[in-house]
Amino acid sequence: xxxxxxLSTTTVVSTAKFYLRVIPxxxxxxxxxxxxxxxxxxxxxxxxxxxxxxxxxVVVLQRRLHYRRMMFLxxxxxxxxxxxxxxxxxxxxxxxxxxHTDVCENYEEFCHTVRPGDCVRLEGWPEDESRNECSxxxxxxxxxxxxxxxxxxxxxxxxxxxxxxxxFIELPKLVLQCQVGYEERLVEYISNEYGGGCRTSWTPLxxxxxxxxxxxKDSRLQDWQSVxxxxxxxxxxxRIYTNLTEVATSVQGAAELxxxxxxDGCVLRLQTFPSRYQKTIADYLPxxxxxxxxxTHVAQVVYVDGLYLLGVAEPEQCYIGNIVETSNGRxxxxxxxxxxxxxxxxxxxxxxxxxxxxxxxxxxxxxxxGGWSRYxxxxxxxxxxxxxKGEVDCSETDGKIEHWDMLGQEAIQKxxxxxxxxxxGVYVCDANLPPPESLAMLRQASTLIKPGAYVVVTFKNPxxxxxxxxxxxxxxxxxxxxxxxxxxxxxxxxxxxxxxxVGGRWKGGH
Numbered sequence: 001x002x003x004x005x006x007l008s009t010t011t012v013v014s015t016a017k018f019y020l021r022v023i024p025x026x027x028x029x030x031x032x033x034x035x036x037x038x039x040x041x042x043x044x045x046x047x048x049x050x051x052x053x054x055x056x057x058v059v060v061l062q063r064r065l066h067y068r069r070m071m072f073l074x075x076x077x078x079x080x081x082x083x084x085x086x087x088x089x090x091x092x093x094x095x096x097x098x099x100h101t102d103v104c105e106n107y108e109e110f111c112h113t114v115r116p117g118d119c120v121r122l123e124g125w126p127e128d129e130s131r132n133e134c135s136x137x138x139x140x141x142x143x144x145x146x147x148x149x150x151x152x153x154x155x156x157x158x159x160x161x162x163x164x165x166x167x168f169i170e171l172p173k174l175v176l177q178c179q180v181g182y183e184e185r186l187v188e189y190i191s192n193e194y195g196g197g198c199r200t201s202w203t204p205l206x207x208x209x210x211x212x213x214x215x216x217k218d219s220r221l222q223d224w225q226s227v228x229x230x231x232x233x234x235x236x237x238x239r240i241y242t243n244l245t246e247v248a249t250s251v252q253g254a255a256e257l258x259x260x261x262x263x264d265g266c267v268l269r270l271q272t273f274p275s276r277y278q279k280t281i282a283d284y285l286p287x288x289x290x291x292x293x294x295x296t297h298v299a300q301v302v303y304v305d306g307l308y309l310l311g312v313a314e315p316e317q318c319y320i321g322n323i324v325e326t327s328n329g330r331x332x333x334x335x336x337x338x339x340x341x342x343x344x345x346x347x348x349x350x351x352x353x354x355x356x357x358x359x360x361x362x363x364x365x366x367x368x369x370g371g372w373s374r375y376x377x378x379x380x381x382x383x384x385x386x387x388x389k390g391e392v393d394c395s396e397t398d399g400k401i402e403h404w405d406m407l408g409q410e411a412i413q414k415x416x417x418x419x420x421x422x423x424x425g426v427y428v429c430d431a432n433l434p435p436p437e438s439l440a441m442l443r444q445a446s447t448l449i450k451p452g453a454y455v456v457v458t459f460k461n462p463x464x465x466x467x468x469x470x471x472x473x474x475x476x477x478x479x480x481x482x483x484x485x486x487x488x489x490x491x492x493x494x495x496x497x498x499x500x501x502v503g504g505r506w507k508g509g510h
Contacts, residue, residue, distance in 0.1 A: 117147025338371025
């Protein structure tokens with residue numbers, strides 16, 4: 001409830017209603033803000049306008065218009081006295097509101113000028129956020145730096161922002177740059193494999209083909225070395241950002257913080273996301289302070305949640321440049337690239353062949369170019385029947401990988417005609433077939449597969465409509481579960497967007 005100002009008995013008061021907010025906070029804002037006339041009670045009043053406070057520089061994340069005469073803003077800004085940042089909700093009121101003195105007189109200009117991603121400086125009256133859905137009513141504003149425009153502007157779903165103020169968000173331990181389409185799978189994978197918190201940035205950019213993942217400090221994924229040691233991560237990540245210790249609200253502010261953080265006499269190599277900011281930041285820094293090759297330190301600036309997270313570190317503390325697939329040494333050809341899909345599936349499903357592999361016989365349907373068969377060979381499987389009409393690399397396997405140049409149905413029928421039963425300890429299929437056809441082939445091989453055998457099948461999507469794909473996938477997984485125990489479906493990092501992988505242990509008796 002608003003406070004009413006009590007005047008002395010000698011003051012003549014107008015009969016019109018008025019309300020003033022009294023807040024005993026001194027404003028320490030810069031003097032270059034837009035100045036507005038002071039608000040007074042009447043022409044005979046000698047009472048000064050209420051004191052306002054300065055929120056400082058913030059980044060506008062989202063605008064929510066309320067009946068055209070009020071606007072709620074979601075804003076991001078550095079946290080006070082802590083290494084992190086925060087979200088707040090502030091309110092702008094139009095001067096057209098009757099009986100309101102806490103208005104923003106440049107309201108219309110704000111509506112037409114300021115967009116999400118812009119950095120502005122705000123002043124106003126603090127509010128009780130728990131009662132009024134905002135923590136400040138804005139009286140003055142000033143545009144500090146325009147954000148990205150057009151195709152580069154940020155976007156986010158309306159319900160992706162916190163509905164209330166978030167007083168503190170700790171800086172992430174790592175920020176990972178990944179290809180579009182992998183962010184949800186990466187969050188699931190990292191959370192399951194390494195624990196701790198992992199989320200995507202709330203402010204992706206429209207025209208940028210990468211997304212950012214924030215890894216909390218309680219995750220076991222602690223540094224760039226642990227990232228590169230995981231072959232499943234290497235082929236979908238582009239860059240790793242570490243040692244982020246400062247927060248800026250603008251590109252120019254980020255450059256100023258880098259200048260202050262950098263040791264005297266150092267030369268920086270800049271790594272930024274998006275990369276378009278690299279030249280802009282370099283132009284703000286003193287001449288000779290940046291060099292792409294002859295550098296002593298690495299400066300990283302990352303656009304995350306509408307803010308710029310940055311840090312300066314020595315080269316050995318950072319992974320410099322893009323992550324390339326050859327960094328692990330296992331991802332150098334098409335065979336190895338196929339291999340890591342089955343490797344990830346076995347890891348995610350918890351399968352371990354251990355010592356029993358030597359006595360096992362495995363069938364790999366749709367084996368070309370031979371990556372899955374090579375993985376099973378490396379795991380110690382004694383005999384692998386690789387079935388495909390295409391080429392299969394059987395080199396350096398001592399004859400343990402047998403290439404059967406025929407269709408999967410033909411290979412299964414050949415084994416049945418030879419009278420084999422319960423011979424397969426592993427059955428894997430990555431054939432380019434619709435899910436019902438892949439499972440029909442699995443059912444054909446039912447008497448060949450041992451009870452408890454490891455079964456892995458890739459469901460491919462040949463359908464034009466998503467609805468048909470989802471229906472076929474659900475029905476096929478139910479069919480797969482009728483044949484196997486402990487069934488799991490996972491959208492592997494190694495899967496394309498149009499496929500998923502299922503695994504289980506064969507029941508037997510089919």
